[in-house]
Amino acid sequence: MTNTAVFQPQSTQRPYFTEEHVMFRDSLRKFLEKEAVPYFEQWEADKLVPRSFWIKLGENGFLCPTVSEEYGGVGGDFAMSTILSEELGRVGAGLAGPGTHSNIIVPYLETYGTEEQKQKYLPGCVSGDIVTAVAMTEPGTGSDLANIKTTAIKDGDYYVINGQKTFITNGIHSDLVVVACKTDPKANPPHKGVSLILVEAGTLGFSKGKKLNKVGMHAQDTSELIFEDVRVPVSNLLGEEGQGFKYLMSKLQQERILAAIGGQVAAEDMLELTLQYVKEREAFGKPIGKFQNTQFKLAEIATQVQLGRTFIDSLIVRHQNGENIVTEVSMAKWWITDMARRISADCMQLHGGYGYMEEYKIARRYRDIAVSPIFAGTNEIMKVIIAKNLGL
Known part of the structure; x- marks a missing residue:
């Protein structure tokens, strides 16, 4: 049996969703089910997502959702950026490239580029013909x-x-x-x-x-x-x-929200995979989900995952409102990515020996999440920022 749960029902509504956001998410989800999920294991083996996938994302209007119509985009808001990151991340962390391109790098061009630079590069960024780093x-x-x-x-x-x-x-x-x-x-x-x-x-x-x-x-x-x-x-x-350092710092709040979202999506997926597994896997004559240790462990995990979701959703709303929430974003980045890394070991343990097998998605989640507390500013740096803003 291969554990391949990907698109299990999440909380279907976010506090910042409009009908347009739901349509964008549902369309992207269907696209990924067809164009990414069946091929993702091969891409992992190849250690590369093909350029053809980037082009398909662009052709279907999913890349760089915040770029204005003037340059070929749809002129969406940050919520669309979060949807792109979440849905790519739900397939697997190895699909982070298009989200990084769309939501972290291209915004530098949008904000600081000259008109000539925007005309030259943004249409290609939207179409997938130009990949940025x-x-x-x-x-x-x-x-x-x-x-x-x-x-x-x-x-x-x-x-x-x-x-x-x-x-x-x-x-x-x-x-x-x-x-x-x-x-x-x-x-x-x-x-x-x-x-x-x-x-x-x-x-x-x-x-x-x-x-x-x-x-x-x-x-x-x-x-x-x-x-x-x-x-x-x-x-x-x-x-x-x-002014480069200032420019980089100005985008870090958004980048760290997206890093926290990546950890949150991984945590939600690991919880779903594990709940499904413990309901099906039997030991000593009953599903292992019936044992109190399993129940307590998953109750703890589910609580942490829900706390993370509530926190990150509130920060997305505040970020869209233009608030300076550097302290809270630093808290979310370290706590959520640390939580996700921590529960990955618990979820693998609850899968038993199968959790260590590559054909089970929990094994991939376990190794993928390890870097989350490192990138976009290490979690130690997040704590330095928090302490400084506390006046310490």
Whole structure:
């Protein structure tokens, strides 16, 4: 028996849903049931989601839902972004690429791009012909973003970029990369020297390193990017020089909400998979769901999952209302991803030996969730932010 539950009924209504949101979700869900679910295990084995899937997402209007109609989008709101992330995540964490492209990277272009940059790139981002990546992390620099080493030194009408990036989501497929680099390596404080520059695939000196072999999220392509005397025109600067750190920080609230949503969706799916399993699996003459230990454990898990859902839904509403909720978002990011990682072990245990078998989805969830407390700012950094905002 293969445990393949994917689209079990969730709470069907969110406090921020309109009829348009429900239609978008239902349409996307049907699309994924047809175009992703039957092939996802093969994509995991291939360790890559094919570009053809990106094109199909674009053709059906699911990519970059917040991009305005002027550039080929549908002009949706952040709630549509959350729907895209949730439904992709429900199939599997390895489908994170299109959500990262649509909901985290393209918003930099929407907010800070010039009209020329928007006209040039946004239609392709919506259609799936252009896949984006954001290159922040370096081999020696993770959370300490202000001290990145990649440089972009102005030479006439060009920037010359040198450096290396790692753990870059969509790195292999990327056609356009938002590169965080130091345009002023001597700036004091260091964060004032950070700028964002657009680099297209195929630019001389820009190469993609090996596809990284990760513990989980196998279908999600993640790679190193290398910049060796890469010359790009100064017109590729995104926004203003020296403002890159501020731009990155301005989008982190949204990125961390989406990271929390990813953990929440995984937790909900693990709970559903495990409830289904314990009702079917028998031991000592009865379903293992009839044993008190199982009941208590799942009662605890269900409570935590419900608390996470209530919290994240309230933050989505507040974010859409334009509130500054950095503290609460940091709380949600660390607590929900930590909760999801913690219950993954409990849910695997309740599956017994079958939980350790790759054909059972709980095994994939167990390895995929491990990175959630690390990306989008480690959970330790989240606690630093919370403590600072508490006046400590």
